[in-house]
Amino acid sequence: MAGKPPTGDPVQDAPDVAAPQHAAAGLPAIAHTLRIAQKQMGVRRTALTLLKVNQKDGFDCPGCAWPEPDKRHAAEFCENGAKAVAEEATLRRVTPDFFAAHPVADLATRSGYWLGQQGRLTHPMYLAEGAETYEPVTWERAFDLIAEELHALTSPDEALFYTSGRTSNEAAFLYQLFAREFGTNNLPDCSNMCHESSGSALTDTIGVGKGSVLLEDLYQADLIIVAGQNPGTNHPRMLSALEKAKAGGTKIITVNPLPEAGMERFKNPQNARGLAGGGTPLTDLFLQIRLGGDQALFRTLGRLVLETEGAVDTDFVREHTHGFEEYERTARAADWDETLRATGLRREEIEEALRMVLASRRTVVCWAMGLTQHKHAVPTIKEVVNLLLLRGDIGRPGAGVCPVRGHSNVQGDRTMGIFERPSAAFLDALEKEFGFAPPREHGLDVVRAIRALRDGDAKVFFAMGGNFVAASPDTDVTEAAMRRARLTVHVSTKLNRSHVITGARALILPTLGRTERDRQSGGDQFVTVEDSMGMVHASRGRLEPASPQLLSEPAIVCRLARRVLGTASTTPWEEFEKDYGTIRDRVSRVVPGFEDFNARVARPGGFTLPHAPRDERRFPTATGKANFTAAPVEYPKAPEGRLLLQTLRSHDQYNTTIYGLDDRYRGIKNGRRVVLVHPDDAHALGLADGTYADLVSEWTDGTERRAPGFRVVHYPTAPGCAAAYYPETNVLVPLDHTADTSNTPASKSLVVRLEQADPA
Numbered sequence: 001m002a003g004k005p006p007t008g009d010p011v012q013d014a015p016d017v018a019a020p021q022h023a024a025a026g027l028p029a030i031a032h033t034l035r036i037a038q039k040q041m042g043v044r045r046t047a048l049t050l051l052k053v054n055q056k057d058g059f060d061c062p063g064c065a066w067p068e069p070d071k072r073h074a075a076e077f078c079e080n081g082a083k084a085v086a087e088e089a090t091l092r093r094v095t096p097d098f099f100a101a102h103p104v105a106d107l108a109t110r111s112g113y114w115l116g117q118q119g120r121l122t123h124p125m126y127l128a129e130g131a132e133t134y135e136p137v138t139w140e141r142a143f144d145l146i147a148e149e150l151h152a153l154t155s156p157d158e159a160l161f162y163t164s165g166r167t168s169n170e171a172a173f174l175y176q177l178f179a180r181e182f183g184t185n186n187l188p189d190c191s192n193m194c195h196e197s198s199g200s201a202l203t204d205t206i207g208v209g210k211g212s213v214l215l216e217d218l219y220q221a222d223l224i225i226v227a228g229q230n231p232g233t234n235h236p237r238m239l240s241a242l243e244k245a246k247a248g249g250t251k252i253i254t255v256n257p258l259p260e261a262g263m264e265r266f267k268n269p270q271n272a273r274g275l276a277g278g279g280t281p282l283t284d285l286f287l288q289i290r291l292g293g294d295q296a297l298f299r300t301l302g303r304l305v306l307e308t309e310g311a312v313d314t315d316f317v318r319e320h321t322h323g324f325e326e327y328e329r330t331a332r333a334a335d336w337d338e339t340l341r342a343t344g345l346r347r348e349e350i351e352e353a354l355r356m357v358l359a360s361r362r363t364v365v366c367w368a369m370g371l372t373q374h375k376h377a378v379p380t381i382k383e384v385v386n387l388l389l390l391r392g393d394i395g396r397p398g399a400g401v402c403p404v405r406g407h408s409n410v411q412g413d414r415t416m417g418i419f420e421r422p423s424a425a426f427l428d429a430l431e432k433e434f435g436f437a438p439p440r441e442h443g444l445d446v447v448r449a450i451r452a453l454r455d456g457d458a459k460v461f462f463a464m465g466g467n468f469v470a471a472s473p474d475t476d477v478t479e480a481a482m483r484r485a486r487l488t489v490h491v492s493t494k495l496n497r498s499h500v501i502t503g504a505r506a507l508i509l510p511t512l513g514r515t516e517r518d519r520q521s522g523g524d525q526f527v528t529v530e531d532s533m534g535m536v537h538a539s540r541g542r543l544e545p546a547s548p549q550l551l552s553e554p555a556i557v558c559r560l561a562r563r564v565l566g567t568a569s570t571t572p573w574e575e576f577e578k579d580y581g582t583i584r585d586r587v588s589r590v591v592p593g594f595e596d597f598n599a600r601v602a603r604p605g606g607f608t609l610p611h612a613p614r615d616e617r618r619f620p621t622a623t624g625k626a627n628f629t630a631a632p633v634e635y636p637k638a639p640e641g642r643l644l645l646q647t648l649r650s651h652d653q654y655n656t657t658i659y660g661l662d663d664r665y666r667g668i669k670n671g672r673r674v675v676l677v678h679p680d681d682a683h684a685l686g687l688a689d690g691t692y693a694d695l696v697s698e699w700t701d702g703t704e705r706r707a708p709g710f711r712v713v714h715y716p717t718a719p720g721c722a723a724a725y726y727p728e729t730n731v732l733v734p735l736d737h738t739a740d741t742s743n744t745p746a747s748k749s750l751v752v753r754l755e756q757a758d759p760a
């Protein structure tokens with residue numbers, strides 16, 4: 001069973017636990033970075049590579065999607081960005097000899113950590129039907145095999161084309177074009193598991209599914225609320241922005257069940273105060289909320305604003321919004337008892353937050369997975385919007401919504417058309433530019449794609465990056481579904497679990513990473529990306545590719561498209577492969593905001609995409625106004641003797657890529673199978689610190705899922721709310737446990753019981 005720790009693995013998961021820390025970054029971060037980087041890359045390559053991260057002539061950091069400030073430090077550099085770079089620029093290699101020595105059945109017993117640590121993939125590899133090992137294959141043969149399986153399908157909708165969020169704009173644009181010329185909108189992506197709830201909520205309420213602030217706005221804000229996000233680990237460069245904002249007098253409210261070190265105090269490695277001194281305290285008010293209590297919190301803040309004389313921006317509400325009366329009626333009925341139950345907060349804490357909201361003339365709300373991965377994620381984010389609308393805090397400097405994206409180009413991929421539910425306008429533009437009739441019927445997202453594989457309705461699974469099997473919910477169901485496929489194909493840089501849980505036939509197609517030079521017959525190429533704030537800029541790799549066999553992602557799509565579509569396609573795939581500038585010319589005619597793409601991206605720093613609510617207070621919604629909404633308040637409840645469990649990231653991982661076994665800020669060392677439990681809950685359950693327990697999730701249909709052998713850690717989380725790392729706990733997330741509307745797996749609120757177990 002997938003929930004079991006892998007056995008054939010030399011890695012020993014034996015957690016050591018110390019007290020959590022209260023500050024992030026500082027000298028230990030630099031020391032830790034250099035240790036990991038030099039282990040992977042050696043000293044010289046470490047220095048050369050890390051100097052090029054996020055520089056104007058360098059490559060975009062494959063870490064996170066946080067934007068680069070205009071004036072860059074020589075090392076605009078953060079610990080976890082450096083780890084992401086080291087992971088890609090490693091000198092270790094996974095060659096055909098490696099595969100010959102390791103049958104797939106053996107690889108399937110290894111941990112994701114071990115697989116990733118083997119190094120970069122060097123050759124296209126093929127696992128034939130019934131074969132025990134992957135064998136090297138030529139690129140031509142690989143494309144033939146894919147074409148053969150795609151042509152054998154009864155309908156193009158039996159194929160799935162997944163994307164992870166590191167793919168460049170150019171590759172993403174070609175990939176969706178290929179899928180649609182082939183005949184399907186089945187373009188599930190990691191966003192479906194990530195910020196889909198933000199996209200849904202923002203599209204309905206403000207008309208644009210993206211954040212409405214730029215870095216400058218954070219510096220100008222009077223108040224920044226950071227809810228459901230752990231930037232110290234996942235967006236470390238955001239801490240520099242928060243530090244700068246604080247220096248200008250900004251106040252910060254943090255809303256989180258966990259006291260995360262990064263939000264407590266930041267020791268900026270870029271300055272002396274950060275390195276030697278005590279650092280900057282960031283959070284002014286910490287609201288230690290129960291999991292999923294945010295909708296109730298924002299609803300009550302809205303109610304209190306409504307009840308305060310002169311607190312509502314009535315001009316803005318009258319001119320720019322729709323649905324105020326119904327919202328007002330609903331919000332005024334919000335009741336303290338329910339709010340306190342849902343949030344676990346004290347009334348005085350919420351009243352203190354209200355005072356800070358009222359004292360602020362410009363408020364920004366930032367959030368990430370703590371808000372998006374709940375059953376009621378979409379209404380929760382809409383409730384954030386309600387509060388901002390009341391105060392007129394959208395579409396003016398220093399104020400707005402700031403969903404902080406994950407993967408470095410996940411936002412750009414969506415802009416380029418990686419979406420299973422494309423707008424008619426986008427399809428019309430494609431049709432006009434390329435002269436074919438794109439399919440109009442909507443395609444499958446991640447959860448529906450898994451169901452289609454499970455039920456035999458999808459037969460070919462193609463992934464442009466990512467680690468679908470490990471990142472998706474309900475590991476056992478997902479793995480069984482994947483094994484039913486006729487063919488699974490992964491365009492990848494590193495070995496991962498998705499390469500060893502395969503369909504009848506499988507291919508691994510190795511590709512260039514961000515850090516690597518991309519040479520085509522038309523000369524050296526660069527690609528472009530869009531960050532979390534809608535800024536588009538170029539990314540150029542400098543390192544020699546990990547192997548001469550690698551093809552770039554755009555080249556892979558172009559060759560695949562030519563082989564699969566043949567003369568049926570009049571798209572100039574050969575020209576696209578030669579010169580990515582010709583792809584950008586097409587993008588500029590299909591995607592709004594990209595006019596004159598090549599010229600504008602040539603400017604240092606790139607350009608900012610238009611955003612109607614931000615730029616002109618125009619709200620392209622169905623009503624033509626910004627919409628207040630009035631959904632009933634929901635929050636997750638755990639029966640007696642059960643806890644709510646969130647699945648989250650440690651400090652030493654990038655999603656399913658594990659860099660190491662430590663979670664420094666939380667005081668965890670040398671192990672990942674830990675469950676953080678409030679001491680009162682642990683005592684009530686009779687679980688001493690250091691005992692081992694199985695995590696058993698209970699689902700409404702009566703089924704149970706088990707992840708065995710987690711070390712219980714007494715931890716200052718909100719009472720009733722436990723935490724454990726993803727992806728080890730994905731086995732616990734039922735496939736049907738998803739957010740309403742966005743269909744995002746609700747990975748932050750599982751009902752679990754802890755069963756005492758013998759130590760592993």
Ligand SMILES: Nc1nc2c(c(=O)[nH]1)N[C@H]1C(S)=C(S)[C@@H](COP(=O)(O)OP(=O)(O)OC[C@H]3O[C@@H](n4cnc5c(=O)[nH]c(N)nc54)[C@H](O)[C@@H]3O)O[C@H]1N2
Nearest residue numbers: 080228229230234255291292368369370406648649654655
């Ligand atoms: N180093 C590193 N960087 C990364 C990643 C990585 O794995 N490693 N992943 C990237 C990706 S794809 C993404 S999407 C982002 C993820 O960035 P985050 O969203 O910061 O990632 P998580 O670890 O899932 O953390 C969720 C945070 O929300 C809190 N939280 C959980 N539930 C709730 C809730 O109900 N209410 C509130 N208010 N808070 C809650 C948790 O305690 C935790 O602090 O990071 C990106 N950057």
Ligand SMILES: Nc1nc2c(c(=O)[nH]1)N[C@H]1C(S)=C(S)[C@@H](COP(=O)(O)OP(=O)(O)OC[C@H]3O[C@@H](n4cnc5c(=O)[nH]c(N)nc54)[C@H](O)[C@@H]3O)O[C@H]1N2
Nearest residue numbers: 164194465466467471491492493494496647655656726747
């Ligand atoms: N339980 C639970 N599940 C979750 C989450 C959670 O919080 N809890 N978070 C969800 C979120 S927010 C996300 S975004 C998803 C992540 O889902 P994915 O994006 O699918 O997963 P990653 O682990 O980021 O993918 C890592 C793999 O990408 C490949 N790769 C890396 N760089 C490149 C590149 O440049 N090109 C190509 N082609 N391949 C590359 C490598 O082979 C590596 O093994 O997981 C989701 N799953």
Ligand SMILES: [Mo]
Nearest residue numbers: 194195406407
């Ligand atoms: Mo994500």
